[in-house]
Amino acid sequence: ADDLHQIVTHSKNLWAKYNAIAKEHNQKVNWITVAKELGIHVKVREKYARMHSRAEQRGFDWTRHGYYKIKDHPEIFLEPTQAEQKAKMPPPPPDTSTTVLISNDTKREVEDEAAAAVA
Numbered sequence: 447a448d449d450l451h452q453i454v455t456h457s458k459n460l461w462a463k464y465n466a467i468a469k470e471h472n473q474k475v476n477w478i479t480v481a482k483e484l485g486i487h488v489k490v491r492e493k494y495a496r497m498h499s500r501a502e503q504r505g506f507d508w509t510r511h512g513y514y515k516i517k518d519h520p521e522i523f524l525e526p527t528q529a530e531q532k533a534k535m536p537p538p539p540p541d542t543s544t545t546v547l548i549s550n551d552t553k554r555e556v557e558d559e560a561a562a563a564v565a
Contacts, residue, residue, distance in 0.1 A: 447506070447508065447511065447512050447513070447514040447515070447516060447519075447523070448508065448513065450494055450497060450498055450523075451498065451508045451512065453484065453494055454494055454495055457481075457484055457491055457494075457495070460480045460484070461475065461477070464480065464483075477491060477492075497516065497523040497524065500522070500523055500525070501522050501523055503529075504522055504527070
């Protein structure tokens with residue numbers, strides 16, 4: 447876990463450094479640049495950042511529990527947080543008591559009623 451913390455902290459520091467340089471030239475830096483500097487693929491950096499964020503949100507103490515192995519504690523690093531689960535939840539199924547199914551016959555009736563209301 448401590449390795450993860452060091453990698454993510456280092457990548458954030460590199461981001462700040464490159465961003466300061468880029469701002470001087472009115473440019474933007476992207477995470478690909480940081481990932482190349484770290485020698486990892488950008489998707490791997492994103493995965494590490496996600497795991498680090500999950501541990502932070504769960505109040506993980508990096509100094510006291512830095513020796514933890516990520517694979518031994520998936521509930522801290524790998525399992526999505528409540529916020530992540532809520533964001534990915536599909537919408538609830540429609541309520542059958544308030545849902546109206548329109549068949550061709552019903553559609554004609556509605557059109558006839560709308561035409562009668564206009565006339």
